[in-house]
Amino acid sequence: MCTLCGCSTAVLAAHPDREPPAHDHAHTHDHDHAHAHPHGTIDFGNGPAGVHIPGLSQERTIRIERDILSKNDAFAATNRARLRNVGVFALNFVSSPGSGKTSLLVRMIGDLKQRWPIAVVEGDQQTSRDADRIRATGAPAVQVNTGKGCHLDAHMVGHALDHLPLAPGGLLFIENVGNLVCPAAFDLGEAHKVVVLSVTEGEDKPLKYPGMFAAADLMLLNKSDLLPHLEFDVGACIASALSVNPRIQILTVSARTGEGLAAFYSWIEGRAAAMTGQAAAVG
Amino acid sequence: MHEISLMESVIALIEDQRRVQDFSRVRTIRLQVGALGHAEPAALHFCFSAVAHGTIAEGATLEIDMVPGQGRCPACGELVALDDRFAPCPGCANPHVRMTAGDELRLAELEVE
Numbered sequence: 001m002c003t004l005c006g007c008s009t010a011v012l013a014a015h016p017d018r019e020p021p022a023h024d025h026a027h028t029h030d031h032d033h034a035h036a037h038p039h040g041t042i043d044f045g046n047g048p049a050g051v052h053i054p055g056l057s058q059e060r061t062i063r064i065e066r067d068i069l070s071k072n073d074a075f076a077a078t079n080r081a082r083l084r085n086v087g088v089f090a091l092n093f094v095s096s097p098g099s100g101k102t103s104l105l106v107r108m109i110g111d112l113k114q115r116w117p118i119a120v121v122e123g124d125q126q127t128s129r130d131a132d133r134i135r136a137t138g139a140p141a142v143q144v145n146t147g148k149g150c151h152l153d154a155h156m157v158g159h160a161l162d163h164l165p166l167a168p169g170g171l172l173f174i175e176n177v178g179n180l181v182c183p184a185a186f187d188l189g190e191a192h193k194v195v196v197l198s199v200t201e202g203e204d205k206p207l208k209y210p211g212m213f214a215a216a217d218l219m220l221l222n223k224s225d226l227l228p229h230l231e232f233d234v235g236a237c238i239a240s241a242l243s244v245n246p247r248i249q250i251l252t253v254s255a256r257t258g259e260g261l262a263a264f265y266s267w268i269e270g271r272a273a274a275m276t277g278q279a280a281a282v283g
Numbered sequence: 284m285h286e287i288s289l290m291e292s293v294i295a296l297i298e299d300q301r302r303v304q305d306f307s308r309v310r311t312i313r314l315q316v317g318a319l320g321h322a323e324p325a326a327l328h329f330c331f332s333a334v335a336h337g338t339i340a341e342g343a344t345l346e347i348d349m350v351p352g353q354g355r356c357p358a359c360g361e362l363v364a365l366d367d368r369f370a371p372c373p374g375c376a377n378p379h380v381r382m383t384a385g386d387e388l389r390l391a392e393l394e395v396e
Contacts, residue, residue, distance in 0.1 A: 059310060059394060059395070059396040060306075060394070060395060060396070061392055061393065061394050061395075062300060062304060062306075062392060062393045062394075062395055063391070063392045064296065064300065064390045064391060064392055064393060065389060065390075065391060065392075066296055066389065066390050067388060067389055067390075068289050068292050068293055068296070068314070068388040068389060068390055069289070069292060069388060070292075070296070071292055071295055071296070072292065148287075149288065150285055151285060151288070153288065181285070181321065182285035182288075182321075184321065185285060185321055185388075186285075186288075210368055210369060211321050211368075214368070243369060243378070244368075244369050246378075246379055
């Protein structure tokens with residue numbers, strides 16, 4: 001059951017495919033009963049958990065060994081399966097506030113809506129301004145207000161999907177809350193995280209916020225039309241992004257002029273086709 | 284402040300456990316947190332006191348075991364200690380050490396009664 005609103009939308013699953021983390025901590029793993037001990041398993045089988053302290057016999061230790069984000073990850077897995085079953089290719093756009101995510105999406109929808117059905121989830125702390133901008137393009141959009149929350153989580157996105165038309169072969173753009181820290185940790189069920197960095201920010205931002213750049217598969221260096229007016233070192237920016245994530249792909253784009261977007265659209269086309277192909281191969 | 288979400292997730296996991304196990308009080312909550320991860324122990328403690336009120340976890344002691352960073356160097360094959368996520372191999376200076384520990388965010392165990 002969902003702990004946020006009491007709905008029942010997800011089935012919790014353990015993660016047997018996770019590599020057990022090596023660790024080093026103060027408490028002992030010695031118990032007076034046997035259990036299999038690869039971390040990642042849930043072990044609460046045999047009554048009192050093996051710590052018997054005189055005078056505190058009612059107290060026991062329960063080994064849990066669950067990732068704190070396991071609930072979010074379970075919701076994300078549900079979202080991912082749902083999108084894959086329908087054949088919708090989802091991107092999670094993350095960035096600091098003001099990098100131009102919404103302008104980029106407005107431009108993309110204008111360029112791509114004849115080619116793909118597009119739906120949008122907009123995440124902000126307050127207001128429906130961004131969803132209003134998206135709807136003005138003709139694309140369906142759901143605004144998620146996170147209130148005090150600093151990121152979208154998979155549960156919120158699952159509910160948003162209930163309110164969007166998910167067309168086979170379509171695209172879903174999720175615009176996360178403007179925040180280069182927290183959204184890195186929350187899988188939403190997307191195919192890829194796309195981090196947007198604008199040239200009006202510092203070229204060393206990937207070094208300052210490495211978690212987000214490490215989590216993304218593609219970086220869009222936006223507002224390239226402003227480069228002639230700035231002392232922004234594109235090479236240094238690319239180098240800093242690659243130093244925190246050697247696998248990240250990088251495209252320089254301008255939502256205003258459209259520069260570089262054709263390459264981004266090709267990237268989307270290739271990745272979406274790969275996802276659909278894999279889904280077909282799986283059955 | 285995603286530490287609030289994280290501690291809410293911890294309490295949700297404990298509530299799940301209460302439905303399966305039979306306990307009425309949590310004395311100690313033990314977390315494993317990676318030293319190279321994105322959760323700050325001091326913020327986790329702070330947020331815990333804020334979100335535990337009125338839940339099964341109210342009054343429990345929160346213990347956080349830090350898991351040191353560790354990685355495997357793809358070049359020399361050594362398992363090396365990492366002080367930061369993108370540190371080069373201290374042995375051969377290869378910059379692409381694959382992190383094997385230090386990113387944990389786990390609810391390890393509970394002491395209950």
